[in-house]
Amino acid sequence: MYVATLIANPERANLSSALAIQTAMKLGVQGMVWLAENIACDIEMVTFPTNTEVVWQELQDQGIDFVIQPIDGRRKKILLADMDSTMIRQECIDELAVEAGVGDHVAGITARAMNGELDFDDALRERVGLMKGLDSSVIKKVLDNRIDLMPGGVELVATMKASGAYTALVSGGFTDFTKAVAAALGFDENRANTLLHKGGKLTGKVQMPILGREAKVEALHDVTTKLGVGVEDVIAVGDGANDLGMLTLAGCGVALHAKPIVAAQCDVRLNNSDLTGLLYVQGYKQSDFVFPNGVSESWKHHDS
Numbered sequence: 495m496y497v498a499t500l501i502a503n504p505e506r507a508n509l510s511s512a513l514a515i516q517t518a519m520k521l522g523v524q525g526m527v528w529l530a531e532n533i534a535c536d537i538e539m540v541t542f543p544t545n546t547e548v549v550w551q552e553l554q555d556q557g558i559d560f561v562i563q564p565i566d567g568r569r570k571k572i573l574l575a576d577m578d579s580t581m582i583r584q585e586c587i588d589e590l591a592v593e594a595g596v597g598d599h600v601a602g603i604t605a606r607a608m609n610g611e612l613d614f615d616d617a618l619r620e621r622v623g624l625m626k627g628l629d630s631s632v633i634k635k636v637l638d639n640r641i642d643l644m645p646g647g648v649e650l651v652a653t654m655k656a657s658g659a660y661t662a663l664v665s666g667g668f669t670d671f672t673k674a675v676a677a678a679l680g681f682d683e684n685r686a687n688t689l690l691h692k693g694g695k696l697t698g699k700v701q702m703p704i705l706g707r708e709a710k711v712e713a714l715h716d717v718t719t720k721l722g723v724g725v726e727d728v729i730a731v732g733d734g735a736n737d738l739g740m741l742t743l744a745g746c747g748v749a750l751h752a753k754p755i756v757a758a759q760c761d762v763r764l765n766n767s768d769l770t771g772l773l774y775v776q777g778y779k780q781s782d783f784v785f786p787n788g789v790s791e792s793w794k795h796h797d798s
Contacts, residue, residue, distance in 0.1 A: 495538060495539070495540060495564070495565040495566070496540075496541070496542050496543075496563065496564055497536050497537065497538050497564075497568065497777070498517075498536070498537040498538075498539065498543075498549075498560065498561070498562040499529070499535070499537075499560070499562075499775055500513075500526075500534065500535050500537070500558055500559070501533070501558065501560075501561070501766070501767045501771045501775070502533050502534065502557065502558050502559075502767070503557065503768060504530075504533050504645075504768060504770060505645075506557065507531075507532040507533050508558070509532050509533055509534065509535065510532065513556065513558070514528075514535045517537065517549060518537045520549055521537055521539060521545070523537050523539055525537075528779075529774050529777070529778070529779045534771075536777065538565060542562070543562070546560075546562055554765065554766075557766050558766060559763070559764050559766050559767050561762050561763075561764075563761075563775075565777075567726060567727075567745065568746070568775070568776050568777050569776045570727055570729040570746060571658070571721065571723050571727040571728075572660050572661075572662070572717055572718065572727055572728040572729070573654050573661040573662070573728075573729055573730075573731075573772075574664055574713065574717065574728055574730040574731075574740055574744065575662070575663055575664065575730070576664065576710075576731060576733060576734065577663055577664075577665035577667055577671065577672055577675055577686070578665060578667050579608075579733045579751070580644065580732055580733050581644055581647050581663065581679065581769070582641050582642060582643055582644055582671075582675060583641075583642045583644055584640060585601070585604050585608075585667075586641065586667045586671045587618075587621050587622070587667065587668075588601045588604050589636045589641065590625055590636055591621065591624065592640070593628060593632045593635065593636065594625050599624070600624060603617050603621055604617070604621065607735070608733070608734035608735055608753050609734075609735060609755050610738075614707060614735070614736045615704045615706050618666065618687070618700060618704055619699075619700065622689065622699065623698045624698070625696045626696060626698025626699075627698070628695060628696045630694050630695055630696060631694070633670045637671065637674055641671070641675075643675070643678070644768065645769065646767075646768035646769030646772075647769045648786065649769070649770050649773065649783045649784065649785060650770060650773055651680050652783075652784040652785065652786045653778060653782060653783050653784045654773075655680060655682075655784075656784045660682050660717060660721055661680070661681045661683075662681060662682060662713060663675065663679075663681040663686075664684075664705075664710045664740070665684070665685065665686040665687075665705075666704075666705060666706055666710075667686050667687065668686050668687050668689045668700075669686045669688050670689055671686070672684040672686040680786065685713055686705060687700050687701065687705050688700065706736050707735070707736040707737075707738065710739055710740040713740070714728060725743050725744060726745035728743075728744040728745050729744060729748065729775070729776065730744035730746070730747050731772060732748075732749070732750065732752070732756070733750055733751055733752040733753060733756060734752070734753055734756060735753065735755055737756065738755075738759055741756070741759070741760055742760070746775065746776075747762060748764055748771075748772055748775065749762065749763045750764050750769070750771075752765075762775060
């Protein structure tokens, strides 16, 4: 058995009954089940349809995501998530660079690295080097004024944890930021690079070894081994080239608003949905969502 899931952005809620029924018929099925009215629905099929790419493109043109997968094992036991441009809207190093007066230059390097055009480690060292001499207090300033949580992240982590899943934030960014974001969202653990500080200023260096693409794969293996489960029990989400290792290894690798090189190598592509799309992909209904209290702008003032 297979299941196709149609997912709209919750802010638009533009998945009409007519479109859902029309899609089901194109897939050779008569019915569908709503996960959230006008936002997400499931269409179950006995065999894998041959017209999935055509259907996918037609739905993309209307701002609807389309995911098809085996129905067995779709609900995962581990969430492995990137941070920058995934659990938060921004790239932290780009925001630090604005404070250092080199924002455009660093943003250009970041974009090329995330699209796989540059070696991740070399690009990180170059960008961090440009932060040398920046006052350490700028970390809090950036968190307070420049960083926002990605919509749906609160519900994603809380709902999966309520169902017994383990959650890990694995970033090629920096612990100064992952600690605050992980604490706010309730992640069980976080891993990232460590910016080196001396005398209240950034040294322009990062602690070695650099956590890049292979470190995310290592984290996947570490967590699955610790919990005694397989890689098929993992849903991983990211947007950059350094996420590809974990995305292609996980049972469900989700390219979220991803760079072209990433989207091209992932079967699950969410270009329209927010992070709640990861719940719909796993078959959760909106009525299953957990909304914890207390996550607001105050998360930025967590002691990182």
